[in-house]
Amino acid sequence: MSEAALLSVAGLNAWYGESHVLHGVEFEVPRGEVVTLLGRNGVGKTTTLKAIMGMVARREGSIRFDGTQIIALPSDRIARLGVAFCPEERGVFASLNVYENLLLPPEVRPGGLTVEQVFELFPNLKERLASQGTKLSGGEQQMLAIGRILRTGARLLLLDEPTEGLAPVIVQQIGHIISRLKAEGFTILLVEQNFRFASRVADRHYVMESGRMVDMIPNAELESNLEKVHEYLGV
Amino acid sequence: MEIFGIPTQALFGQLLIGLINGSFYALLSLGLAVIFGLLNIINFTHGAQYMMGAFCAYFLFTRLGIGYWWALAIAPLAVGLVGMVIERLMLARLYKLDHLYGLLLTFGLALIIQGLFPNEYGTSEIPYAMPQELSGGRNLGFMFLPNYRAWVILASIVMCLATWFVIEKTRLGSYLRAATENPALVQAFGINVPRMITLTYGFGVALAAFAGVMAAPIYQVNPLMGADLIIVVFAVVVIGGMGSIMGSIVTGFALGLIEGLTKVFYPEASNTVIFIIMAIVLMIKPAGLFGTQR
Ligand SMILES: Nc1ncnc2c1ncn2[C@@H]1O[C@H](COP(=O)(O)OP(=O)(O)OP(=O)(O)O)[C@@H](O)[C@H]1O
Numbered sequence: 001m002s003e004a005a006l007l008s009v010a011g012l013n014a015w016y017g018e019s020h021v022l023h024g025v026e027f028e029v030p031r032g033e034v035v036t037l038l039g040r041n042g043v044g045k046t047t048t049l050k051a052i053m054g055m056v057a058r059r060e061g062s063i064r065f066d067g068t069q070i071i072a073l074p075s076d077r078i079a080r081l082g083v084a085f086c087p088e089e090r091g092v093f094a095s096l097n098v099y100e101n102l103l104l105p106p107e108v109r110p111g112g113l114t115v116e117q118v119f120e121l122f123p124n125l126k127e128r129l130a131s132q133g134t135k136l137s138g139g140e141q142q143m144l145a146i147g148r149i150l151r152t153g154a155r156l157l158l159l160d161e162p163t164e165g166l167a168p169v170i171v172q173q174i175g176h177i178i179s180r181l182k183a184e185g186f187t188i189l190l191v192e193q194n195f196r197f198a199s200r201v202a203d204r205h206y207v208m209e210s211g212r213m214v215d216m217i218p219n220a221e222l223e224s225n226l227e228k229v230h231e232y233l234g235v
Numbered sequence: 236m237e238i239f240g241i242p243t244q245a246l247f248g249q250l251l252i253g254l255i256n257g258s259f260y261a262l263l264s265l266g267l268a269v270i271f272g273l274l275n276i277i278n279f280t281h282g283a284q285y286m287m288g289a290f291c292a293y294f295l296f297t298r299l300g301i302g303y304w305w306a307l308a309i310a311p312l313a314v315g316l317v318g319m320v321i322e323r324l325m326l327a328r329l330y331k332l333d334h335l336y337g338l339l340l341t342f343g344l345a346l347i348i349q350g351l352f353p354n355e356y357g358t359s360e361i362p363y364a365m366p367q368e369l370s371g372g373r374n375l376g377f378m379f380l381p382n383y384r385a386w387v388i389l390a391s392i393v394m395c396l397a398t399w400f401v402i403e404k405t406r407l408g409s410y411l412r413a414a415t416e417n418p419a420l421v422q423a424f425g426i427n428v429p430r431m432i433t434l435t436y437g438f439g440v441a442l443a444a445f446a447g448v449m450a451a452p453i454y455q456v457n458p459l460m461g462a463d464l465i466i467v468v469f470a471v472v473v474i475g476g477m478g479s480i481m482g483s484i485v486t487g488f489a490l491g492l493i494e495g496l497t498k499v500f501y502p503e504a505s506n507t508v509i510f511i512i513m514a515i516v517l518m519i520k521p522a523g524l525f526g527t528q529r
């Protein structure tokens with residue numbers, strides 16, 4: 001395992017009740033890179049992110065973040081080490097207004113974006129601060145869900161399908177933002193089904209199939225492997 | 236002077252009693268709402284914890300000579316701490332199961348706690364002296380207002396509004412509201428949700444104990460004082476809707492007043508009016524006046 005990896009996962013197993021969902025997942029995310037997890041519906045991409053975040057009750061194996069073994073830590077302790085999660089369903093709170101949603105995640109380390117910087121990235125949010133969180137459009141909710149974790153100072157961002165169900169312009173905007181975040185030094189683990197989008201932002205792609213990591217494709221080699229990728233994703 | 240053929244002294248006297256009862260309904264149903272919101276447990280021990288607050292004040296005075304004002308601070312802390320131990324050791328094991336288990340556990344605990352007191356002290360009522368500063372009263376012209384009763388109403392309004400403010404308007408409250416919706420995600424943001432749940436339960440219980448101390452000089456202290464009251468409070472909670480903070484406060488005071496008015500105009504129904512309202516609300520709006528289905 002390389003020294004440079006900010007996150008390295010090995011032999012990761014996870015269960016929901018009796019059902020065994022992850023079977024020895026293994027991969028790593030080098031510091032400062034954008035890495036995607038690709039795979040069909042139900043292969044365990046979300047479960048992998050949740051297991052890293054400590055949100056799957058039964059998990060085994062090794063997850064090292066910046067050298068610290070986090071497999072057995074509760075999720076609040078993992079967050080405090082500098083990992084932040086943006087869930088697939090966005091997780092915007094209905095009983096909080098936009099501003100409260102934005103301020104909800106506490107600062108876990110210095111060096112996060114200021115609220116003003118978040119508004120610079122997502123100007124739409126600034127006009128909707130007093131609205132109920134869930135009254136925003138799908139795209140705006142996604143921006144809120146990403147924006148709020150940028151404030152915390154976390155260095156590893158886990159983004160679960162941030163472009164799902166959004167209009168092409170907004171997908172493009174989110175693409176720009178991911179590139180900008182990378183330029184600012186964030187490390188990002190991105191779950192995507194849209195590998196076209198993934199190819200524009202990512203450095204490498206891991207492919208999952210039924211709870212296992214089956215391939216790793218550096219972004220530079222994506223074009224020459226298109227057929228394989230199509231087969232993996234069933235598109 | 237008369238209004239609708241009723242002497243004003245009698246009318247306002249009953250309204251005052253209604254407001255006093257309403258103060259206790261509001262404080263107790265607020266505690267239940269706070270606990271239900273985050274823990275998803277209907278805390279049947281609430282009445283027993285209210286009684287413990289009153290007994291705590293009584294023991295502080297008879298054993299240690301500590302008076303009302305200190306008791307008002309110490310009893311909620313002590314009973315709240317006992318509540319937190321109960322949450323850690325027992326309730327915390329039930330969150331993964333159906334609501335029914337929490338209800339059964341807290342109901343059983345209430346019976347046990349109530350059973351512990353009569354053995355030693357009998358079920359007879361124990362008088363608890365009113366603080367001297369608040370004895371007496373003032374003549375408002377249309378009625379006589381005992382100072383202690385004015386204090387109870389004022390203190391419970393302040394306590395209810397302060398609780399509402401913290402939950403609806405502060406950062407801490409936004410953690411609480413968010414954790415009510417999605418505790419796993421709030422914890423994944425770095426907030427120690429299990430600790431927050433323990434503190435929330437402790438706070439809800441402390442509110443009950445606070446009400447118990449305030450009740451001690453007027454209702455007198457006995458082991459079943461909470462059991463009688465809590466039945467009405469559950470009706471209040473059903474009417475207001477589970478989990479709504481402002482709803483439980485408003486409903487508590489309003490139903491106390493309605494009960495008082497019923498005593499004036501149709502005394503025969505005064506003990507049942509709240510339950511009649513509950514039945515009607517359940518038919519028209521099953522989630523309660525301020526509640527949302529979940
Ligand atoms: N809470 C849960 N309880 C039980 N099984 C679950 C739960 N969540 C997911 N699963 C199952 O675990 C497997 C992996 O689910 P997961 O959500 O990780 O897939 P995914 O790759 O993220 O899929 P998608 O692309 O549809 O989001 C699926 O078979 C799913 O049915």
Ligand SMILES: [Mg+2]
Nearest residue numbers: 045046047088
């Ligand atoms: Mg998923």
